[in-house]
Amino acid sequence: MYKSILKPLLFLKNPESAHHFTFGLTKFSFNFPILAPIIKATFGLEDSKLEREVFGLKFKNPIGLAAGFDKDAKLIDEMAMLGFGFIEIGTLTPKPQDGNPLPRLFRLPEDEALINRMGFNNGGVLAAVERLKKRKSSVIVGGNIGKNKLTPNENAVDDYLFCLEALHPYVDYFVVNVSSPNTPNLRDLQEKEPLKQLLLAVKSANDQKDKPKPILLKIAPDLNDGQLDDIIEIVKETQIDGVIATNTTIDRSKLSTSKEEVEAIGAGGVSGKVLANRSTEVIRYLHQKSSGAFPIIGVGGIFSPEDAIEKLQAGASLVQVYSGMIYEGPDLIKRIKKGLLAYFSR
Numbered sequence: 001m002y003k004s005i006l007k008p009l010l011f012l013k014n015p016e017s018a019h020h021f022t023f024g025l026t027k028f029s030f031n032f033p034i035l036a037p038i039i040k041a042t043f044g045l046e047d048s049k050l051e052r053e054v055f056g057l058k059f060k061n062p063i064g065l066a067a068g069f070d071k072d073a074k075l076i077d078e079m080a081m082l083g084f085g086f087i088e089i090g091t092l093t094p095k096p097q098d099g100n101p102l103p104r105l106f107r108l109p110e111d112e113a114l115i116n117r118m119g120f121n122n123g124g125v126l127a128a129v130e131r132l133k134k135r136k137s138s139v140i141v142g143g144n145i146g147k148n149k150l151t152p153n154e155n156a157v158d159d160y161l162f163c164l165e166a167l168h169p170y171v172d173y174f175v176v177n178v179s180s181p182n183t184p185n186l187r188d189l190q191e192k193e194p195l196k197q198l199l200l201a202v203k204s205a206n207d208q209k210d211k212p213k214p215i216l217l218k219i220a221p222d223l224n225d226g227q228l229d230d231i232i233e234i235v236k237e238t239q240i241d242g243v244i245a246t247n248t249t250i251d252r253s254k255l256s257t258s259k260e261e262v263e264a265i266g267a268g269g270v271s272g273k274v275l276a277n278r279s280t281e282v283i284r285y286l287h288q289k290s291s292g293a294f295p296i297i298g299v300g301g302i303f304s305p306e307d308a309i310e311k312l313q314a315g316a317s318l319v320q321v322y323s324g325m326i327y328e329g330p331d332l333i334k335r336i337k338k339g340l341l342a343y344f345s346r
Contacts, residue, residue, distance in 0.1 A: 002329030015105040023075065030078040043082045043330060045337045049344050054295045054317045055214040055241040057140055057172055061085035063336050066299050066320035067144035067175065073128040080137035083333045088320065089128060090144030091177045094162040096124035097148055100182065106265045108257045112327045113272030115265050117182045120146050125166045132170035143171035149183055156189060157201045164205055173213050176202055179220040179247040181269045187220060192230045199238040214241035221246035221278045221300065228282065232290045242295040243286060246279045272323040276301025280314045287315025303328055305339020
């Protein structure tokens with residue numbers, strides 16, 4: 001139904017309008033008394049073979065919703081009904097911000113890819129906290145945190161600590177995002193010393209809590225081997241709990257869409273099928289070079305059960321989807337779970 005009816009209609013709209021329309025439709029239909037049990041029955045599939053325990057948390061299944069889809073924690077209960085094992089909200093910043101000017105989200109159907117330069121648009125962490133207080137589902141929720149655009153890098157740690165403090169009672173793990181290409185100079189924080197100091201500060205603040213939460217780092221796919229070696233060393237030195245690999249890429253060399261069309265779109269990070277190979281390469285490199293010293297959440301180009309299995313075989317403990325759901329539809333999650341059950345039963 002999604003590919004034959006809903007997707008063609010959504011693709012008539014510009015991507016961000018389609019996103020907001022989908023949000024509204026989901027909020028209405030998933031909470032409609034007659035439809036809610038049908039949706040749960042249609043998309044639900046749980047099996048003990050899918051359960052995973054990673055960085056001290058027990059996941060019903062290893063498929064998560066990547067950050068960026070539900071930035072402001074507005075659809076946690078509804079997305080849980082689709083069968084996700086975990087949901088990552090954000091990226092959230094201390095103050096609300098509008099993000100970059102429209103248009104800032106673009107489809108590349110030929111590549112089954114997206115280009116975005118959203119710029120951490122969100123209503124601020126405190127507004128998200130109020131929604132988190134009211135959520136009903138028990139699905140695991142991660143809080144992806146960043147800095148406001150106008151906060152200089154030398155003060156970035158204050159923004160991350162503010163978000164940590166606000167979210168701590170209401171999320172199950174944290175993700176330090178320094179890898180978005182859409183906030184000016186943010187990726188400079190991926191350099192070895194600034195990153196180490198940031199993570200040490202976040203880790204220290206977290207460790208002072210009665211119940212510390214796992215701390216993960218989300219990295220870009222555009223890091224070279226030397227930089228990935230630095231990431232492995234930093235994870236070891238700071239003793240954070242894991243890595244999310246990867247964010248969107250600034251590399252456009254693998255796109256089939258015409259160069260003229262891509263250049264006309266302008267700046268932004270690329271996600272979708274073209275990211276699949278590189279994200280898997282990064283996962284494999286980190287896993288092998290570290291001898292599996294820390295868990296990795298694999299994200300980038302997962303459009304099928306085979307894509308998810310490839311990430312797990314490369315060394316990921318869990319996976320996340322986003323662009324794949326835009327192109328394949330919400331039944332992708334159930335299809336992946338069926339594929340994983342068949343794979344685990346071999």
